Amino acid sequence: MIEATTIDDKVDAIATEVVRAGAGVVDETGEYPRAALASLRSAGVLGLISATEVGGLGEGPAAAARVVERLARECASTAMVLCMHYAATAVIEAHGPIAVRERIATGEHLSTLAFSEVGSRAQFWAPLSAAETAGDHIALTARKSWVTSAAEADSYVWSSRPVAADGLSTLWLVPATAPGLHVRGAFDGLGLRGNGSTPIDADAVAVAADAMLGSDGGGFDVMLGTVLPIFLLMGAGASVGLSDAAAAAAAAHAASTRFEHLDQSLAEQPVTRSSLGAMRVRADAARALWSGALEEAESGRETAALRALEAKAAASEAAITVTDAAMRVCGGAAFRREVAVERHFRDARAAAVMAPTTEMLHDLIGRAVTGQPLFG
Ligand SMILES: Cc1cc2nc3c(=O)[nH]c(=O)nc-3n(C[C@H](O)[C@H](O)[C@H](O)COP(=O)(O)OP(=O)(O)OC[C@H]3O[C@@H](n4cnc5c(N)ncnc54)[C@H](O)[C@@H]3O)c2cc1C
Known part of the structure; x- marks a missing residue:
């Protein structure tokens, strides 16, 4: 039973009582840290950097970094899942729809970054994947190489080449349920074994034009x-x-x-x-x-x-x-x-x-x- 009141105390209690207990199994089996995430969700930790006006805790990057540090002392896989969720949330908070922001704030929605690609590898600022106008929607075609929580997240903050504008990239909010998305295989890495980071292919995945996060070319x-x-x-x-x-x-x-x-x-x-x-x-x-x-x-x-x-x-x-x-x-x-x-x-x-x-x-x-x- 976790009775802490401040968010730091809650995170500390969850880290000590839940995350620590599961870390060994997560590492041995490569299992995604679902129990840890469930506790963090219900304690409001997923909504840490969501604005108070959408029901979040209104904290900033430093608070997010402190949460990640505390979790990493027990289970680096869990820490990585939160790290990618907060990185994606920062973009959604600035440019995303209010309904998704509210669901993140209440802990019902987990997001992640889908930047890295097979073609441009660690040079995340230069996506090669396509975003093309197809009737009244946009078709995304990509070979994403690493997406933490790929099979577990509710959405991806996704990069592509711009549709029409100049610039290196455009960002999108892609629902994990979008037809044409293929999560490839399970993660089998040296470390962070439970972070669930796998490739995702997109085969002309249809998203609405207003799924764009920021401006075309502004990624x-x-x-x-x-x-x-x-x-x-x-x-x-x-x-x-x-x-x-x-x-x-x-x-x-x-x-x-x-x-x-x-x-x-x-x-x-x-x-x-x-x-x-x-x-x-x-x-x-x-x-x-x-x-x-x-x-x-x-x-x-x-x-x-x-x-x-x-x-x-x-x-x-x-x-x-x-x-x-x-x-x-x-x-x-x-x-x-x-x-x-x-x-x-x-x-x-x-x-x-x-x-x-x-x-x-x-x-x-x-x-x-x-x-x-x-x-x-
Ligand atoms: C556990 C894990 C989780 C991840 N999760 C995500 C995620 O959720 N979302 C996401 O988008 N990505 C994620 N990544 C991908 C990550 O950010 C990198 O893109 C990826 O690790 C690069 O691997 P690579 O084999 O493509 O590296 P390469 O690009 O092949 O790089 C090989 C080496 O070349 C060096 N190098 C390359 N370019 C330069 C340069 N310009 N200057 C100097 N040195 C350079 C690098 O330092 C590196 O040591 C994850 C990676 C890991 C390991």
């Missing part, structure tokens, strides 16, 4: 202005949570595991202690940069966008380093899955290759600090 601006800021903070949050979980689990294992012949714990070995210290420094440095980025986003500082780019790059790489160190500190016990760090080690690999990838972020930051345009 790139929405990606940059609405999706990227919240996505970077949430992606960084997921990695910060993973680093924290791995560092804490490794410290607990080292403190409680004994060399009986020496009457000492593993943590009393200087090399182990030093590794644990180095992990803590790296995890806390990523957390500090992320916290600073959240504060800058909340206060609207001029450097907020740059800091968000930095936070995702730093946190993604820190999570890989920290979880790798946790595997070493915990030794064969971790390799044999006796300690819960190997799941974090696998889950932590995803953020760095999720667009914008670390390499892209470094390039973007390099552009920003030398006064060059971010894209083009």
Whole structure:
């Protein structure tokens, strides 16, 4: 029975009581985290960033990032589902129909991003898929390569080439029930095993002309202005949570595991202690940069966008380093899955290759600090 009152307390209680309990099975079986999602739905967490006028909690990107961070400490798959739902919700809140906004606010509607494509891969800003006028509707034809919650979401925030305008892309709100959509296979990945991210093909899927989110050709601006800021903070949050979980689990294992012949714990070995210290420094440095980025986003500082780019790059790489160190500190016990760090080690690999990838972020930051345009 969850009796917390503030949203942070509710999320914390659900994370501790429900998400933690299901995380192992989600990872082992690749099952979508339905129990976790049901609890988050009924606690109003899906409507976190929906405006109060449609029944939501009216929070912003920083609050979303904090939810994702808390969930990632227990189950990174659940965190990823929420991350993509909030990224899509940000677009729907700005450009979508009120009926869908209301259903998201009450937790009845789960959404996700369908940006990545087979043809343009991680370069999400350049969709190759088509949107063509067909009588009184628009026909969408695409090969989407990665859609988190593909078989579970109620809608997709979908990118295509523009119908008629100039520009790199146009965005659409596509109902998951639209005829001609084909969710391809089940997700079988190294980590985030329950995030349900699979390809979706669209074969002349008919959507109404008013399913357009924003203007024809205006998709790139929405990606940059609405999706990227919240996505970077949430992606960084997921990695910060993973680093924290791995560092804490490794410290607990080292403190409680004994060399009986020496009457000492593993943590009393200087090399182990030093590794644990180095992990803590790296995890806390990523957390500090992320916290600073959240504060800058909340206060609207001029450097907020740059800091968000930095936070995702730093946190993604820190999570890989920290979880790798946790595997070493915990030794064969971790390799044999006796300690819960190997799941974090696998889950932590995803953020760095999720667009914008670390390499892209470094390039973007390099552009920003030398006064060059971010894209083009
Ligand atoms: C678990 C998971 C869930 C996902 N969920 C979604 C989702 O819900 N919606 C969605 O739209 N997408 C999603 N993605 C897709 C993700 O954002 C990337 O598009 C995808 O991971 C890219 O994989 P790829 O094999 O196509 O990479 P490639 O494009 O083949 O990239 C390979 C390497 O090339 C590098 N590279 C490519 N272009 C550049 C560049 N311009 N500068 C520097 N380096 C570059 C990359 O850094 C990368 O390391 C998800 C991915 C994962 C792993």
